[in-house]
Amino acid sequence: MSATGAKRIEDYALIGDGQTAALVSREGAIDWMCLPRFDSEACFAALLGDEDNGCWQIAPDDAVTSTRRRYLGDTLVLETEFTTESGVVAVTDFMPMRGEAPDIVRIVEGRSGRVKMRSALAIRFNYGQVHPLIRREDGLTMAIAGPNAVRLDFDVGIEFDDRWGMSRFEIGEGERVTFVMTWFESYRETPQPVDAETALADTCAWWEEWAAKACYEGEYRDQAMRSLITLKALIHQPTGAIVAAPTASLPERPGGARNWDYRFCWLRDSTFTLLALIGAELFDEADAWVHWLRRAVAGEPIDLRPFYSVGGDRRMIEWEADWLDGFGGAKPVRFGNGAAGQLQLDIYGEVLDTLFVAANHDVAPSDEADALFRLLVGDLERHWDKPDAGIWESRGDPKCHVYSKAMCWVAFDRAARWFEGNDADASEKYRALAEQVRAEVLDKGFDAEQNSFTGAYGDPALDAAVLRLPLTGFIEADDPRMIGTVAAIERELMKDGFVKRYQTEQTDDGVGGGEGAFLAASFWLVDVLALQGRAADAEKLFGRLCGLTNDVGLLAEEYGYGQQLGNFPQALSHLSLVVSALNLTMQHGPARERKAR
Numbered sequence: 001m002s003a004t005g006a007k008r009i010e011d012y013a014l015i016g017d018g019q020t021a022a023l024v025s026r027e028g029a030i031d032w033m034c035l036p037r038f039d040s041e042a043c044f045a046a047l048l049g050d051e052d053n054g055c056w057q058i059a060p061d062d063a064v065t066s067t068r069r070r071y072l073g074d075t076l077v078l079e080t081e082f083t084t085e086s087g088v089v090a091v092t093d094f095m096p097m098r099g100e101a102p103d104i105v106r107i108v109e110g111r112s113g114r115v116k117m118r119s120a121l122a123i124r125f126n127y128g129q130v131h132p133l134i135r136r137e138d139g140l141t142m143a144i145a146g147p148n149a150v151r152l153d154f155d156v157g158i159e160f161d162d163r164w165g166m167s168r169f170e171i172g173e174g175e176r177v178t179f180v181m182t183w184f185e186s187y188r189e190t191p192q193p194v195d196a197e198t199a200l201a202d203t204c205a206w207w208e209e210w211a212a213k214a215c216y217e218g219e220y221r222d223q224a225m226r227s228l229i230t231l232k233a234l235i236h237q238p239t240g241a242i243v244a245a246p247t248a249s250l251p252e253r254p255g256g257a258r259n260w261d262y263r264f265c266w267l268r269d270s271t272f273t274l275l276a277l278i279g280a281e282l283f284d285e286a287d288a289w290v291h292w293l294r295r296a297v298a299g300e301p302i303d304l305r306p307f308y309s310v311g312g313d314r315r316m317i318e319w320e321a322d323w324l325d326g327f328g329g330a331k332p333v334r335f336g337n338g339a340a341g342q343l344q345l346d347i348y349g350e351v352l353d354t355l356f357v358a359a360n361h362d363v364a365p366s367d368e369a370d371a372l373f374r375l376l377v378g379d380l381e382r383h384w385d386k387p388d389a390g391i392w393e394s395r396g397d398p399k400c401h402v403y404s405k406a407m408c409w410v411a412f413d414r415a416a417r418w419f420e421g422n423d424a425d426a427s428e429k430y431r432a433l434a435e436q437v438r439a440e441v442l443d444k445g446f447d448a449e450q451n452s453f454t455g456a457y458g459d460p461a462l463d464a465a466v467l468r469l470p471l472t473g474f475i476e477a478d479d480p481r482m483i484g485t486v487a488a489i490e491r492e493l494m495k496d497g498f499v500k501r502y503q504t505e506q507t508d509d510g511v512g513g514g515e516g517a518f519l520a521a522s523f524w525l526v527d528v529l530a531l532q533g534r535a536a537d538a539e540k541l542f543g544r545l546c547g548l549t550n551d552v553g554l555l556a557e558e559y560g561y562g563q564q565l566g567n568f569p570q571a572l573s574h575l576s577l578v579v580s581a582l583n584l585t586m587q588h589g590p591a592r593e594r595k596a597r
Contacts, residue, residue: 007327007328008563009327009556010564011550012024012025012032012550012568013071013080013552014078015076015077015078015093015104016234016246017096017097017098017102017103018097018098019036019038019236019237019238020033020035020036020037020040020102021033021034021038021233022095026067026069027059028059028082028091029046029051029055029057030044030055030104031045031046032045032046032048032247033054034246034263036102037236038243038246039243039263041125042054042127042128043123043124043125044056044123044124045124045127046128047247047250048128048248048321048325048327048333049128049324050325052122053124053127053324054122054123054124055120055122056120056121056122056123056181057120058106058108058118058119058179059118060089060117061116061117061118062084062085062086062115063084063085064082064084065083065084065085066083067081067082069081071229071552071553072092072204073204073207073208074211074212075203075207075211075229076095076207076229076233077092077094077204077207078092078093078552079093080092080093084113084115086114086115087111087112087113087114087115087173088111088112089110089117090108090111091109092106092107092109092200093105093106094200094203095203096199096202096203097202097237098237101182101191102182102183103182103183103194105178105179105180105196105199105200106119106180107176107178107200108176109171109175110176111173114170114171115171116168116169116170117170117171117177118167119154119158119166120164120165120166121152121158121181122163122164123143123165125145125146125148127321128323128324130145130146131163132148132150134165140190141154141158144186145186148183148185148186150183151182151184151193152165152180152181153180153182153193154178154179155177155178155179156169178197180193180196207229210232211225213281213282214228214280214281214282216578216581216582218582218584218585219584220546220585223546223553224280224577224578224581226549226552226553226554227276227555227575227578228276228280228282228578230554230571231273231276231277231574231575232285234273234569236265236310239288239292239310239312240285240287240289240291241265241289241296241308241312242265242270242274243262243263243265243571244262244264244265244269244567244570244572245262245263245557245568245569245570245571246263246567247262247263247568248260248261248263248333248335249327249334249335250330250556250565250568251330251566252515252516252558252565252566253514253515253516253565254561254563255329255330256514258515259327259332259333260567261318261336262337264307264308264309264337264340265307265310266306266307267293267304267306267307267347267351268350268391269571269575271350271351272571272575273285273571274289274354274358275357275575276578276582278357279582280578283361283363286361287363290363290369290372291368292312295312296308296312297375302376302379304348304351304376305340305341306339306340306347306393307340316337316340317336318334318337319335320332320335321333321335338395339395342388342389342393343386343388343389344388344389344391344404345380345383345384345388345404345408346388346390346391346401346403346404346407346408347407348376348377348380348384348407348408349409349414349472351372351376352377352410352411352415352418353410353411353414355372355373356414356418359418370418373415373418376411377411377412377430380411380412381433384405384408384411384433386398387399387400388400388401390403390456390465391403392465392501392502399455399456399457399459400457400458401456401463402454402456402465403455403469405437405441405445406438406468406469406474407472409434409438412430412434413430413431413473415427415430416430438474441474444457444458445466450462450488451481451484451485452484452489453482453485455502461502461503462489462502462503463501464500464501464502464518466485467524467525467528470531471524471528477528482532483532486525490525494517495516496559496560497541498517499517499518499521499522499525500515500516500517500521501515515558516561516565517558517559517560518558519545519555519556519558519570519573520557520570520576522541522545523542523545523577523579523580524576525541526538526542526584527580529541530580531583535584538580538584539584542580542581545577546577548564554568554569555570555573555577556570557570
């Protein structure tokens with residue numbers, strides 16, 4: 001059975017097919033898998049409960065003396081090598097890029113000696129609640145529950161006992177045994193079987209071809225490329241939507257209650273992701289995302305949401321799964337996300353900045369981008385002076401958050417520049433609005449006593465989000481006010497050498513409880529230090545952040561208490577790594593593209 005006792009987030013690796021993803025543990029157990037797409041119900045949910053909530057482990061029957069994992073080159077094909085006293089065996093796990101239906105392919109290869117192996121399969125639909133009906137007909141083995149069905153094509157037999165499918169076999173040097181699981185809708189015809197070896201070659205070739213398009217050969221090439229591949233894996237290929245993470249309810253503090261569902265497309269995270277991809281000259285994803293955004297926000301009057309489903313749906317009702325014990329006992333286990341209806345003003349600036357940058361790189365159709373520009377900036381005119389929930393999605397009372405207001409400046413500044421040459425009146429109007437907003441932020445958002453920008457007007461609590469002000473061009477990084485802000489953040493928000501989001505003891509966010517350091521904010525500090533000429537400090541912090549990646553180069557949302565925390569792998573952490581790598585090694589990195597005017 002799956003060894004899920006003392007789980008750590010960094011013990012997992014990612015596989016995916018461009019429409020959903022799975023997490024594989026060091027013990028060879030797939031403990032999380034949603035089908036058929038990222039935000040569907042899970043059929044393997046041991047990650048948030050125990051093995052009887054669904055998992056699939058392939059591992060030696062004998063004691064394992066050591067384990068080694070790696071991705072095969074620039075791909076999302078995972079190899080886990082187990083060493084036992086009787087020999088060495090490798091399990092290769094991957095998902096072929098989606099064809100007729102989603103598949104998980106697992107190939108066991110004997111490397112030396114002769115090893116006794118087992119495959120232990122527990123399929124549990126509806127987030128670990130529903131045990132499927134097992135049906136065998138005409139040599140096929142299928143598991144069916146309501147609309148969900150899976151086809152099992154194994155080279156070895158499966159014996160079902162107590163709702164577990166067990167396969168036991170021995171493998172010697174040079175031998176290979178394949179396992180394929182294919183999901184399909186139970187009321188449709190069974191999909192054709194996948195040839196595992198052909199699928200392996202095709203999947204490796206697909207990823208290598210995509211990775212070869214990336215233009216980054218700097219000092220941090222390995223770290224940046226692994227992050228780019230991870231970001232690509234979080235893009236829903238049919239729609240162009242980008243999920244924040246493929247998981248839900250992984251805690252931001254061990255045993256804590258900050259457990260959220262991140263399997264949706266946050267506009268903020270998506271725009272940051274696209275800026276990272278554009279920086280690496282990967283332009284196709286930006287074009288697809290602009291089309292997705294235009295569909296998602298379609299309709300009058302425009303009603304911009306912080307995030308949407310991968311299909312563009314607006315409603316993600318938050319609910320709790322009381323039958324799951326939570327990762328490491330962290331409860332409640334939440335699915336859906338109640339922040340969907342919040343007012344978060346910063347997203348206007350982030351979206352418009354990304355459209356502006358994309359257009360400067362000749363990415364995305366101008367008619368689509370122009371229509372979005374007019375709709376979004378027009379809507380922001382009616383809302384920019386309101387208090388909001390802020391970048392951190394506070395569930396407390398709305399405030400006039402400094403970062404949100406600065407991003408309103410970004411929105412109006414980019415609009416003024418967008419309309420230059422084709423709509424002089426609009427350009428002049430938005431330039432005036434930008435100047436008005438900037439003057440307000442500098443007046444109300446800077447605390448002279450602390451010599452620092454703060455989190456909200458009239459509130460002395462610090463907030464790491466203001467590190468982004470020079471990264472957007474709102475203010476120069478070497479302005480005395482930013483130098484003072486960096487000093488205050490280094491003094492008050494550093495935890496274990498990394499940056500916390502805000503002072504939790506001084507900020508009522510409606511949730512309470514501590515959390516780890518926020519990795520994206522730590523990368524933002526790297527970027528600002530680089531812009532301030534503190535190259536040695538920037539490179540030192542960047543190196544320490546890269547040192548937090550697990551053995552296959554993946555990062556969660558936060559770090560604290562000696563471990564990775566939060567949903568995993570986190571797009572915001574990985575895109576921030578890519579941007580910092582570009583800023584540290586390129587004369588005209590992303591941060592320098594948006595210097596203050």
